Amino acid sequence: MFATPILRAGQPGFWKRSLTEFKRQAVIAVNMEGLHVPTKPFPLIYFDKEESIGATKIMCDSDMGGFSTASLTWVPPQRSSRSSTTSRTTTSSSDEKSEETAITEHEGEPAHALFKGTISTELPQNRPNIQRSGYAAFRTRDRGVSLFGKLLWDIDPYNYLALRVKSDGRKYFINIQTESIVPTDLHQHLLPCSRPGEWETITIPFAAFVRTNYGMVVEPQREMLRQKVRSIGIGLTDRVQGPFELRVADMWATNQPPKRGDADTGFDVQRVDERGTGMMDEVEPKRKPGEEEKILI
Secondary structure (H helix, E strand, C coil): CCCCHHHHHHCCCHHHHHHHHHHHHHHHHHHCHHHCCCCCCEEEEECCCHHHHHHEEEEEHHHHCCCCEEEEEEECCEEEEEEEEEEEEEECCCCEEEEEEEEEEEEEECCEEEEEEEECCCCCCCCCCCCCCCCEEEEECCCCEECCEECCECCCCCCEEEEEEECCCCCEEEEEEECCCCCCEEEEEECCCCCCCCEEEEEEEHHHCEEEECCEECCCCCCCCCCCEEEEEEEECCCCCEEEEEEEEEEEEECCCCCCCHHHHCCCCCCCCCCCCCHHHHHCCCCCCCCCCCCCC
């Protein structure tokens, strides 16, 4: 069985991965990004190209003999035009003329991945070891290895996970897998969509994620190992039979807190000081306007 061209494009080769990782670490070293709190977003996955689908993996109970279905397809950006006319009257020396001007309003959707299918809780026959069914999920594939070792995401300098999604109102969960001692551990959080059927940006603190194993909360609740993140994905495990549809444009790590009020988010949000709270800010605090420079001896 050979990989499709899209899958090959979504999985770069060893030397390309090594070069990309070298460029990333070089930029961090030159800009000394580790000394200050980053202000730019850290992209995890952008579904801006069709090849980005090849960097994901679909999981469904049909892999174990179940009857649920799931697919992840790329949808290009779409713009719909809606025309309306307004009447404008101009007066000349001889007569009055009525001129109609067309106004075009552009509405559309960004490029995104469409995660859709059907959930079925029917159990497969002649498989007594399977007692529960009815789930579907997708996640990013392992990024492979390079000259610098296994490629993992280091999102420790960031406080929030942000997603641009359009939900159907069902209860989806965000899954983050790290390079932990227990490989089956996941850190999960409910995808809190407030406007089903509309595009919205959702921001969740990493501290709000809960450590689980096979869908069950486990103790002790260790802090997420954000220095070594293997994959991120979204799953549907509500076991409610019927179709589902979730559109995801992108996912990224950020230090920008939710734009809505703290009471609306449901999270205990601690806003980041705009002046920065990095290591150099602790060693050498920023001067106030008009304050003389202090020389430390």
